[in-house]
Each structure stands twice: as structure tokens, then as C-alpha cells.
Amino acid sequence: MTISALKEKAEAFYPAIAFDLFLPYSLRKWIRLALLLIALFTIVGLSHIIVPIGYVVDKEFFAGIFFISFSLWIFMHLLEGMYYSYYFHDHEMYFEVAQILTYHDDLTVSFLTLPIGKYVMYRCGLSESEVKSFLKARKKTMTSNDFVLTDMTPRDRVTLADFGFSLMKHDKDFAYFLFERGIGEEMFRGAIDWVSSNMYLMRNSQRWWSRTQLSTIPSLGKNWSYGQVPILERHANLVDTHLAPLTDTKIDRLFSDDVIAIEQVLMKSREANAIIISDDGLTGVDIIRTMASHIARGVSHPYFEDKRIFIMHGTSFLESAGDLFVQEFQALLNEAQSAGNIILVIQHLASFVERAHTKGIDVVSIMEPYLNSNVSIVALSDTKGYHRTLESEVLITRFFEKVVAHALDEERTLILLQNEVYALETKYGVLFSYPSLIAVVQSAQRYFGEAVLADKALDIIHEIIPEIRSQGKKLIKKEDVLRVVETKTHIPQGVHSKKHKETLLSLEEKLHDRVVGQQPAITSIAKTLRRVNAGVSRTKRPMGTFLFAGPTGVGKTETAKALADIFFGGKENLIRFDMTEFSGLDGLQKLIGSTGGEVGLLASALRERQYGVLLLDEFEKAHSDVHNLFLQILDEGIFTDTRGESISARNVVVIATSNVGSELWSEATKNLTAEDKRAKLVDYIIDNRIFKPELLNRFDNIVVYSTLKENDLRDIARLQVYALRDRLKQQGIDLEINPFLLAYVVSKGSSNKFGAREMQRAIADTIESEIAEKIIAEKVHPGDTITFSSSQGEGEFLLSISPMRKN
Amino acid sequence: MKVLTLPFHYVAWHYSHGVADLWQTFTNILWFIKSFFSFKILLRTMFMPWQRLRERYDRRRGLGDIIGSLFINILMRIIGTIIRSVTLLVGAFVYVLFLIIGLLFFIAWFLIPPLMVFLFITGILAIIFNGQFDLNEVVI
Numbered sequence: 025m026t027i028s029a030l031k032e033k034a035e036a037f038y039p040a041i042a043f044d045l046f047l048p049y050s051l052r053k054w055i056r057l058a059l060l061l062i063a064l065f066t067i068v069g070l071s072h073i074i075v076p077i078g079y080v081v082d083k084e085f086f087a088g089i090f091f092i093s094f095s096l097w098i099f100m101h102l103l104e105g106m107y108y109s110y111y112f113h114d115h116e117m118y119f120e121v122a123q124i125l126t127y128h129d130d131l132t133v134s135f136l137t138l139p140i141g142k143y144v145m146y147r148c149g150l151s152e153s154e155v156k157s158f159l160k161a162r163k164k165t166m167t168s169n170d171f172v173l174t175d176m177t178p179r180d181r182v183t184l185a186d187f188g189f190s191l192m193k194h195d196k197d198f199a200y201f202l203f204e205r206g207i208g209e210e211m212f213r214g215a216i217d218w219v220s221s222n223m224y225l226m227r228n229s230q231r232w233w234s235r236t237q238l239s240t241i242p243s244l245g246k247n248w249s250y251g252q253v254p255i256l257e258r259h260a261n262l263v264d265t266h267l268a269p270l271t272d273t274k275i276d277r278l279f280s281d282d283v284i285a286i287e288q289v290l291m292k293s294r295e296a297n298a299i300i301i302s303d304d305g306l307t308g309v310d311i312i313r314t315m316a317s318h319i320a321r322g323v324s325h326p327y328f329e330d331k332r333i334f335i336m337h338g339t340s341f342l343e344s345a346g347d348l349f350v351q352e353f354q355a356l357l358n359e360a361q362s363a364g365n366i367i368l369v370i371q372h373l374a375s376f377v378e379r380a381h382t383k384g385i386d387v388v389s390i391m392e393p394y395l396n397s398n399v400s401i402v403a404l405s406d407t408k409g410y411h412r413t414l415e416s417e418v419l420i421t422r423f424f425e426k427v428v429a430h431a432l433d434e435e436r437t438l439i440l441l442q443n444e445v446y447a448l449e450t451k452y453g454v455l456f457s458y459p460s461l462i463a464v465v466q467s468a469q470r471y472f473g474e475a476v477l478a479d480k481a482l483d484i485i486h487e488i489i490p491e492i493r494s495q496g497k498k499l500i501k502k503e504d505v506l507r508v509v510e511t512k513t514h515i516p517q518g519v520h521s522k523k524h525k526e527t528l529l530s531l532e533e534k535l536h537d538r539v540v541g542q543q544p545a546i547t548s549i550a551k552t553l554r555r556v557n558a559g560v561s562r563t564k565r566p567m568g569t570f571l572f573a574g575p576t577g578v579g580k581t582e583t584a585k586a587l588a589d590i591f592f593g594g595k596e597n598l599i600r601f602d603m604t605e606f607s608g609l610d611g612l613q614k615l616i617g618s619t620g621g622e623v624g625l626l627a628s629a630l631r632e633r634q635y636g637v638l639l640l641d642e643f644e645k646a647h648s649d650v651h652n653l654f655l656q657i658l659d660e661g662i663f664t665d666t667r668g669e670s671i672s673a674r675n676v677v678v679i680a681t682s683n684v685g686s687e688l689w690s691e692a693t694k695n696l697t698a699e700d701k702r703a704k705l706v707d708y709i710i711d712n713r714i715f716k717p718e719l720l721n722r723f724d725n726i727v728v729y730s731t732l733k734e735n736d737l738r739d740i741a742r743l744q745v746y747a748l749r750d751r752l753k754q755q756g757i758d759l760e761i762n763p764f765l766l767a768y769v770v771s772k773g774s775s776n777k778f779g780a781r782e783m784q785r786a787i788a789d790t791i792e793s794e795i796a797e798k799i800i801a802e803k804v805h806p807g808d809t810i811t812f813s814s815s816q817g818e819g820e821f822l823l824s825i826s827p828m829r830k831n
Numbered sequence: 832m833k834v835l836t837l838p839f840h841y842v843a844w845h846y847s848h849g850v851a852d853l854w855q856t857f858t859n860i861l862w863f864i865k866s867f868f869s870f871k872i873l874l875r876t877m878f879m880p881w882q883r884l885r886e887r888y889d890r891r892r893g894l895g896d897i898i899g900s901l902f903i904n905i906l907m908r909i910i911g912t913i914i915r916s917v918t919l920l921v922g923a924f925v926y927v928l929f930l931i932i933g934l935l936f937f938i939a940w941f942l943i944p945p946l947m948v949f950l951f952i953t954g955i956l957a958i959i960f961n962g963q964f965d966l967n968e969v970v971i
Contacts, residue, residue, distance in 0.1 A: 087954075238859060364883060
């Protein structure tokens with residue numbers, strides 16, 4: 025759509041735009057109040073205060089003031105009425121778009137200067153001064169002739185989001201300004217959508233004469249024509265339509281399909297009961313609230329117009345009623361039946377039934393006589409609970425119709441949060457930026473895999489608010505969310521700290537300090553971790569998955585240890601499993617738990633430490649069932665233990681090591697490239713059916729560790745000897761590192777079969793033992809320096825001690 | 832300068848969209864009165880016991896009890912019918928009252944712009960011709 029076509033449409037809003045420009049919205053209410061006070065003062069004040077105390081006043085002058093202020097007061101109200109009329113009129117575009125199109129020829133200036141644009145930028149987490157400096161530094165202005173509206177959403181009205189999206193496409197400077205601050209196109213569109221929706225809600229809430237607002241006032245007749253329910257009121261709550269996300273059409277859209285499904289069940293002439301099953305068991309509450317709001321607004325089926333919905337927490341009722349539970353529950357159901365217009369919602373039915381069962385009470389049997397009466401029961405349950413307890417209950421499957429609620433994915437959770445945040449912002453005087461809200465949802469998804477997304481996201485929100493308030497800040501930014509998540513999970517978030525950035529950028533170098541050679545492996549790990557931390561890789565997988573193949577003692581395990589230490593902040597962040605222990609038929613059970621109640625080792629290790637390196641030594645030796653488990657873990661980063669709980673492995677780097685194919689490498693293959701070696705190894709593994717091809721495919725990289733070369737061995741010797749010197753220094757003893765010592769260690773410790781591991785043994789058997797003897801015999805004291813030098817015998821050495829110089 | 836045309840735009844709105852919006856508001860409030868007094872529900876349940884309160888019969892407890900229960904139940908129905916009738920009457924009165932007020936407001940709506948201008952000019956004149964201006968004459 026061209027600019028002229030857009031401006032033509034915008035003309036329909038002209039009177040309201042002109043009015044808003046002349047008197048901004050925020051100023052108008054003060055003007056109205058001032059005019060009213062002046063009018064009142066000229067009548068009341070004049071006759072009751074000034075004249076009685078003896079002042080001589082000019083009555084005509086005051087009367088004139090009264091007529092002017094009163095007429096202007098009425099006029100202001102009427103103008104306001106006109107403003108609302110245009111604002112909500114069903115034109116081909118939204119009011120705000122029209123306002124921007126007519127305010128300034130440079131549409132970017134127009135957008136960023138008007139209050140709506142300022143609000144959008146603030147929601148993007150950008151301060152007013154940032155925006156001002158951008159406008160000041162802007163070299164190229166964008167005339168409206170450059171602008172064409174593209175990518176409209178399939179709606180018949182031009183939304184502010186459509187406009188903003190097109191603006192970003194046409195004004196490259198503006199787009200760059202946003203990109204530079206981490207605001208992409210979709211994020212910008214989302215922020216605008218949120219602001220528009222809030223603005224609409226705010227304006228609408230002030231139109232007391234709209235049907236939406238009038239519907240929030242409860243009616244008289246319902247309570248008089250239907251029975252009283254004191255017991256029900258004691259144990260359950262009337263679903264409050266005032267607090268329900270009534271007016272937000274987005275929220276309505278989220279649950280409307282589910283609401284229709286429930287309404288259809290409840291309108292049945294018999295057995296009108298439903299069970300809403302959702303992953304979290306809580307989505308049902310939102311569906312019920314939406315349904316209640318439809319009833320209040322008179323937009324639901326006429327069948328529901330006089331219904332009252334009560335929601336009851338079964339387990340709490342069970343506990344509070346104590347021994348009288350059965351009688352109370354029956355009385356409650358009788359009451360609901362007699363009342364004649366009750367829809368009873370029972371939360372967490374599965375746990376209610378289970379808990380009652382432990383007390384020898386059969387809840388479902390108590391409900392049975394009422395399941396085919398004029399009281400409708402809606403049960404809510406989480407999926408696991410349903411399968412665990414309710415599915416096998418004949419009465420449940422017979423009398424309750426199953427409605428599976430649409431799962432709340434990230435996008436739906438974000439919409440739900442926007443609605444929840446609206447009330448919290450007003451209450452606590454804070455403002456969430458849109459990127460911060462996205463960070464909340466993403467963090468909830470990534471780091472709290474075991475719990476319900478919306479629930480965990482709300483938890484994070486409730487934790488951030490007091491923290492931000494205590495800092496005296498108002499705007500909650502993405503970084504604030506990441507900091508809270510970091511505190512909660514101890515997982516560094518994103519590339520926000522300088523130290524973290526430096527570690528990532530120099531990861532190869534730092535790993536090489538610990539691991540000798542193995543360039544391809546280390547490069548591969550470093551690249552993967554940089555991708556993950558920059559947020560460009562898939563999040564619903566482990567942070568990285570590698571298969572390290574190669575002979576023993578070449579640095580596979582050392583790489584994993586070094587990674588845990590350098591990147592994840594400590595050796596304790598290494599979870600290590602020797603997979604030979606899981607080679608039997610019970611291997612899988614040992615890892616994920618058994619039906620007998622035994623806790624799985626992998627499940628409990630990951631529950632305890634969800635961030636670090638998961639090292640699977642000798643992976644090929646695990647049972648094929650274990651391989652199948654890892655097929656899922658490597659792919660989705662999540663698995664379910666025998667208790668039915670989801671365990672996340674999305675914050676670990678999975679490193680599987682294997683010695684397979686060691687025999688492939690010889691002198692003849694030493695000149696092969698890393699890629700050729702990898703291909704040769706993969707062929708070997710598949711030909712010998714060591715791993716299934718699909719399992720191999722799941723690894724981000726298969727890295728072949730080469731046999732150590734002569735210079736690698738020398739480097740390892742140096743590392744080992746330096747490590748020994750560090751240990752000795754802790755006792756105040758120094759070790760001189762000379763060419764002889766290094767050559768000696770290499771000669772004793774070189775082994776094709778055991779790699780560098782042999783070197784450790786050699787140092788322990790010879791050098792360390794010799795020093796130990798001297799320490800015990802008190803021939804070496806703190807401050808002394810030990811030197812090894814050659815002796816006459818081949819392979820022998822001479823140990824000399826230089827005592828500390830005494831003055 | 833554009834703002835100077837605002838009064839003219841206002842007048843145009845007042846006699847076109849303004850009337851339509853006023854009608855919409857009027858129907859909204861009528862809907863609200865109907866919904867607040869629950870006309871449909873009250874009519875449908877006109878002869879039902881007050882808040883569905885009723886005494887249950889127990890045939891084993893003799894005629895006296897049955898008559899007692901019957902009396903209470905009839906009483907509850909009478910109370911229910913009386914309260915509902917009163918509510919319906921009050922509701923109907925409010926409904927009719929609002930219809931009349933609404934109608935008057937509709938008429939007033941057409942007169943508001945000239946009346947406003949008149950008041951404003953009167954005020955200006957009262958200030959300008961202070962002392963030489965008989966306010967009573969204008970107001971009367």
C-alpha cells in the first residue's frame with residue numbers, strides 16, 4: 025500500500041488526531057478538572073464563602089466566568105466523546121497509525137516523537153535519551169514518499185505492528201539502530217503489538233458505557249432465583265470474572281477453542297461433565313476464567329447466561345474438612361444440585377482422588393450420583409495424573425468427557441504473560457521490556473524443563489520485581505532477567521559478562537594449556553560453545569554433543585575435564601559415567617530408575633547438576649537400550665525417568681568417548697586429514713554395527729583423537745612435571761625443570777598403547793617415589809630445591825638437593 | 832492552524848457519528864439494565880421458592896410434618912414470587928425511566944452545541960460589559 029493510499033485512509037481520523045495534537049491525552053483530564061473546579065467555585069464559593077465574609081464582589085464578572093468555564097467543561101467532555109468515537113471506530117487502520125502518518129513527513133521522526141512510539145521504544149528497553157541521540161545523529165531522513173506498507177498481517181485493518189515492521193524495512197538507519205541493541209524485526213513487531221494491545225485496553229477501560237465494562241457489574245437475579253450455596257462458598261471460590269483476562273482479545277483467542285469444546289460438553293442433556301487435561305494441570309483454570317468472562321459479557325451460548333462457576337481445590341478441602349470430609353462433600357454436592365445453576369470445577373482431580381484414597385475414601389464414588397444431574401462438574405488434571413490415576417477409573421471415563429487443552433508453547437505463554445504483567449506493572453510501578461519478557465519465557469523453557477512453562481515463567485517474574493524495586497529501577501531489561509536466572513541456576517547467561525566473553529573467545533587457547541595436540545577436537549568444542557552462547561544454535565538440545573574416538577591416553581577425558589574446569593567454572597561440574605557399568609540388561613534402569621522406586625543415576629545426577637559436562641566414558645560398551653536413551657537425549661535434550669518426570673540435559677555438553685577404531689590408525693594413515701579420518705572411523709563403526717547410524721548422526725561432531733606425536737609427548741611431559749612442581753611448591757619445595765628431566769620423563773612414559781597415561785605412571789613410579797622417600801627421611805626441607813641430572817647408568821638419574829641458602 | 836477547524840469537525844461529528852454512538856451507548860445501557868435486573872431469569876423462575884429454599888418431605892414422620900413442610904415450601908414460593916415481582920417492577924420502572932431520560936437526552940443532544948455557544952458568548956459578554964449588562968435579562 026502506497027503512502028498516498030495510507031494517508032487517504034488516515035484522513036478519516038483527522039478530528040481526533042487534531043484534538044490529540046492540540047491537547048494531549050494526559051493533559052485533558054486536568055483541564056476538565058480545572059474547568060469544573062472553576063465553575064463550581066464561581067457558584068458555590070461565591071455565594072457561600074466570599075460574599076458571606078463581607079467582600080464586595082462583582083457578581084456579573086463571576087457569572088461570566090461560570091458560563092465560560094461550564095460551557096468549556098461540557099465541550100471538553102463532548103470532544104472527548106468524539107475522540108473515543110474516532111479511536112474505536114472500525115476504520116481501515118488503527119488510530120495510532122493514522123496519527124503517525126499525519127504528524128510529520130519523516131515517518132521515523134513521527135513514530136519516535138509521538139507518545140505511542142516513545143512507549144514502544146521504552147517497551148523495547150531503550151531509553152528516551154538513546155532515541156533522542158539517534159534522531160540527532162541521523163544523517164539521512166526518510167521522507168514519507170519512500171515508504172510503502174508491506175507484509176501486512178491477514179487482517180482488514182492496518183495495525184501499528186504492520187506499520188512498524190514496514191518502517192524498519194524502509195529506514196535502514198532505524199533498523200540498524202534497533203539491531204545494534206538486540207531488537208530484531210520479530211521482536212520489534214511483538215513489542216508494538218503488546219503496546220497497542222495495552223493502549224487499547226487502557227482506553228477501553230475508561231469507556232464505562234461500553235458493553236465490556238458494563239458486563240463487569242454483577243446482576244441481581246442470579247442469586248435470587250437459584251439456591252444459596254454456603255457450603256460451596258466455604259470450600260470453593262466463585263470464578264471472578266473481574267480479574268479474568270476479559271478484554272484482551274488475544275487471551276480470548278488463546279483459549280476460545282477450548283472454551284467452545286467445554287461448552288459443548290456442558291450443554292449435553294445428560295452426563296454433562298468434562299475433564300480438562302493439560303500438561304500443567306493449570307491451563308484449565310485459564311480456560312474456565314475465559315469461559316466465565318464470556319458468560320459475564322453475554323457472548324456465550326444462552327444456556328450459560330445464569331450459570332455460576334465455582335472452583336474448588338479438592339486436596340485442600342479434604343485436609344480442611346478432616347473426618348467430616350465425606351459428609352461435607354456430599355452436602356456440598358447436594359447444595360450444588362439444589363442450587364440449579366452451578367458448574368463445579370475441581371482442580372487437581374488426580375491428586376485429590378489419590379490423597380483421598382490414602383484415607384480410605386473413594387471420591388469418585390461419592391460424586392457418582394451427581395454425575396448425571398443438573399450440576400455440571402468440570403475436573404482439571406495434568407496429563408501424568410490422568411494417566412496415573414484417572415484413566416483406570418471406570419466412572420471417570422464413563423461420565424466425564426475428555427478435553428485435551430492446547431499446550432501453552434513459548435508463543436502462547438508470552439501472550440499469557442503480557443496479560444499477567446499488565447496488572448503487576450500497575451501494582452508495583454515497574455515496566456517489563458519486551459526483550460525481558462522473551463528472556464523470561466526462554467529461560468523458563470531452557471532451564472526449568474521439569475516444571476510447567478507458564479508457571480515457572482511467572483515465578484521468575486515474581487522474583488525479578490522485588491529485586492528491581494530494591495534497586496530503585498523501574499524498567500526491567502533483558503539483562504536483569506538473565507541475572508536473576510543466573511543466580512537461580514548458577515548458569516552463566518548469554519555473553520553479558522566480560523570475563524565470560526573472554527573465556528569464550530580464548531577457549532581454544534585455554535584448553536590447549538591443558539590438553540596437548542588434538543587441534544580439531546578443541547576447535548570443534550570451542551566453536552560449538554560460542555554458537556550456543558551467542559544464541560544462534562537450537563535451544564532444545566544439549567549445548568553440544570561430541571563423540572571423541574581414539575586410543576587411550578590421548579586426551580579425550582582430559583579435554584572433558586578441562587572444559588568443565590575452564591568453561592563451566594570448576595571440576596565439580598563434570599558428571600562422569602563409566603558406561604561399562606551400564607552394559608547389562610539393567611543398564612537403562614540404572615540410569616533412569618526402576619519401577620521398584622530405585623532412583624536413576626543419570627536422572628539424579630542431572631537433577632543435581634544441570635550445567636556442566638556429561639562425560640560418558642567407553643560409550644560403545646553401554647547396552648543398546650542405553651544407546652536408545654541417548655538417541656533421545658542427544659536429539660531433544662530431555663528424557664523422562666521412571667517416575668514420569670522430565671529431566672533436562674539441555675545445559676550440558678555431552679561428551680561420549682570411545683576407543684573404537686584405534687586399530688585403524690597406523691603409520692600409513694598418519695597423513696590423513698581430520699575429515700578423512702572421521703569418514704574412515706564412521707564407516708568402521710557402521711560396518712561393525714558398534715553404534716546405529718542414527719545415533720552417530722545425533723552428535724554435533726565426531727572427533728578423531730590422534731596418537732600422540734613425539735613433540736606432543738614432550739609437551740605432556742612438561743605439563744606433568746610442572747604440575748608436580750606446583751604440588752611440591754605447596755610444601756615449600758622447589759623442583760628444577762631441566763632438559764634432562766623432561767627427556768627422562770618422555771623416555772620412561774612413552775607408550776603407544778596407553779598414551780599419556782603411561783607418563784603419569786612413569787612420573788609416579790620414578791620421580792615422585794624418589795622425592796617422597798627423601799621427604800619422609802627428612803632429607804628435603806621446605807625451601808630446598810630438588811634437581812635431577814644424568815647419572816652414569818643408562819636410564820638412571822641422580823637426585824641432588826640444594827638446601828635453602830641461609831644467611 | 833488545523834486545530835481551528837476542530838469546532839467544525841466537531842459539529843459534523845455531533846450530528847452524524849455522534850448520534851450513532853449515542854444510540855449505541857443507549858442500547859448498551861438498556862442491555863445492562865436488563866442484565867442487572869435479570870428480567871429473563873426472574874420471569875422464568877417467577878414461582879420458584881426464594882433462593883430455592885425448601886423443606887424435604889419425610890413420609891415416615893407423619894402428616895403433621897408433611898403439612899409443615901408443605902406450608903414452608905408454599906411460603907418460600909410466595910416470598911420468591913413477591914421479591915421477584917418487586918424486582919421486576921423496579922427493573923421495569925428503571926427501564927422505562929431510562930427510556931424517557933434517554934429520549935430526552937437525545938433531544939437535548941441536538942440542542943447542546945447551540946446551547947454551549949450561547950453560554951460561552953453570554954459569559955464573554957458578562958465579563959466585557961461588566962455592570963452594563965443585565966444578566967437577568969439574558970438568562971430569562
